[in-house]
Amino acid sequence: MTTVEPVADTRTRLLATALRLFAEHGVEGTSLQMIADELGVTKAAVYYHFKTKAEITEAVAEPGIRELDELVVEAAKHRRHGARVDHLLDGFVDLVVRHRVLVALFSSDPGIDAALAKSRHGVEGFKQALITIVAGPEPDVTGRVAAIVAFTGIAMAGGSPDLAEVDDETLRQELIGVGRRLLGRPRRRVC
Amino acid sequence: MTTVEPVADTRTRLLATALRLFAEHGVEGTSLQMIADELGVTKAAVYYHFKTKAEITEAVAEPGIRELDELVVEAAKHRRHGARVDHLLDGFVDLVVRHRVLVALFSSDPGIDAALAKSRHGVEGFKQALITIVAGPEPDVTGRVAAIVAFTGIAMAGGSPDLAEVDDETLRQELIGVGRRLLGRPRRRVC
Numbered sequence: 001m002t003t004v005e006p007v008a009d010t011r012t013r014l015l016a017t018a019l020r021l022f023a024e025h026g027v028e029g030t031s032l033q034m035i036a037d038e039l040g041v042t043k044a045a046v047y048y049h050f051k052t053k054a055e056i057t058e059a060v061a062e063p064g065i066r067e068l069d070e071l072v073v074e075a076a077k078h079r080r081h082g083a084r085v086d087h088l089l090d091g092f093v094d095l096v097v098r099h100r101v102l103v104a105l106f107s108s109d110p111g112i113d114a115a116l117a118k119s120r121h122g123v124e125g126f127k128q129a130l131i132t133i134v135a136g137p138e139p140d141v142t143g144r145v146a147a148i149v150a151f152t153g154i155a156m157a158g159g160s161p162d163l164a165e166v167d168d169e170t171l172r173q174e175l176i177g178v179g180r181r182l183l184g185r186p187r188r189r190v191c
Numbered sequence: 192m193t194t195v196e197p198v199a200d201t202r203t204r205l206l207a208t209a210l211r212l213f214a215e216h217g218v219e220g221t222s223l224q225m226i227a228d229e230l231g232v233t234k235a236a237v238y239y240h241f242k243t244k245a246e247i248t249e250a251v252a253e254p255g256i257r258e259l260d261e262l263v264v265e266a267a268k269h270r271r272h273g274a275r276v277d278h279l280l281d282g283f284v285d286l287v288v289r290h291r292v293l294v295a296l297f298s299s300d301p302g303i304d305a306a307l308a309k310s311r312h313g314v315e316g317f318k319q320a321l322i323t324i325v326a327g328p329e330p331d332v333t334g335r336v337a338a339i340v341a342f343t344g345i346a347m348a349g350g351s352p353d354l355a356e357v358d359d360e361t362l363r364q365e366l367i368g369v370g371r372r373l374l375g376r377p378r379r380r381v382c
Binding site: 127131141142144145146148149150152153154156157160162163166170171174175177178181182 | 318340372373
């Protein structure tokens with residue numbers, strides 16, 4: 001497999017391969033050499049794109065982090081509190097479920113923090129933006145605890161191997177139901 | 192500081208020192224040499240007790256894991272479902288809050304999984320025992336999702352740096368309130 005390819009393609013294939021190997025062997029259990037072997041390229045070819053595994057984990061997480069960033073910005077634009085919370089919760093659950101393989105991986109990997117730190121809001125700013133949307137600009141302890149339990153719990157459940165056999169749509173509905181209960185939103189009528 | 196000490200004392204001091212350094216520098220940022228320096232002993236003295244940092248993280252987590260194990264066993268003894276859930280939730284929140292420094296550390300460290308794996312139930316068995324208590328022996332998806340969001344969310348919030356300034360008693364009450372809402376338990380009358 002030594003056909004000449006555009007650089008961008010190799011990078012994309014490399015990240016897809018890395019994610020697959022991470023999911024199979026864990027981030028710890030995956031080496032740059034394994035990624036090179038799986039791709040059918042030399043380790044030098046991998047080094048051309050990424051110097052360390054940490055750089056790869058950041059790059060794998062980056063699209064999800066960017067979506068999260070955009071979601072917070074979009075949700076904050078609504079004028080009504082309820083509409084802001086609904087937008088954020090629906091978007092967050094959708095993102096977690098679409099990226100559930102990634103979420104499962106990164107819930108126990110420091111790479112996600114490095115990726116978050118580079119995002120527009122940074123880890124702290126991002127968390128604050130999220131809490132502000134659901135609990136207001138000067139949230140009391142009750143509001144902050146509910147927000148943190150809701151979003152960390154949804155992310156952890158979304159990536160949980162114990163729910164791996166639940167299909168995406170069911171998982172999405174269940175997580176939204178739990179989130180609405182936690183964030184004090186009324187139950188939705190099922191159409 | 193080269194007075195002769197009983198072995199058990201050095202081990203206890205070593206674990207207390209390790210936890211303090213882990214909290215300050217992170218598990219990754221703490222070396223066996225740093226632990227030895229802080230204790231005023233040689234690295235060889237640390238090696239006498241623990242061969243690797245992973246062994247230390249396991250030993251630091253061990254008392255909390257044992258409490259968790261005992262809690263699940265005790266909670267399961269109640270005849271009424273409500274009493275089982277109340278016992279488990281109260282005990283879990285109490286444990287998380289008492290060990291919040293440890294919980295903060297281990298929520299992002301693989302050492303906790305190694306420690307859990309050695310506990311009576313093992314990681315999987317332990318999660319299953321927890322879910323069975325709150326959602327019954329053949330739990331539906333709704334019950335499983337609520338249980339996973341509740342317990343992972345409570346653990347994450349308990350260890351969250353964003354709530355570090357909240358005092359133990361307030362945090363305990365807030366986490367129990369959120370947990371009861373999630374697990375379908377009626378609100379308690381404040382005495």
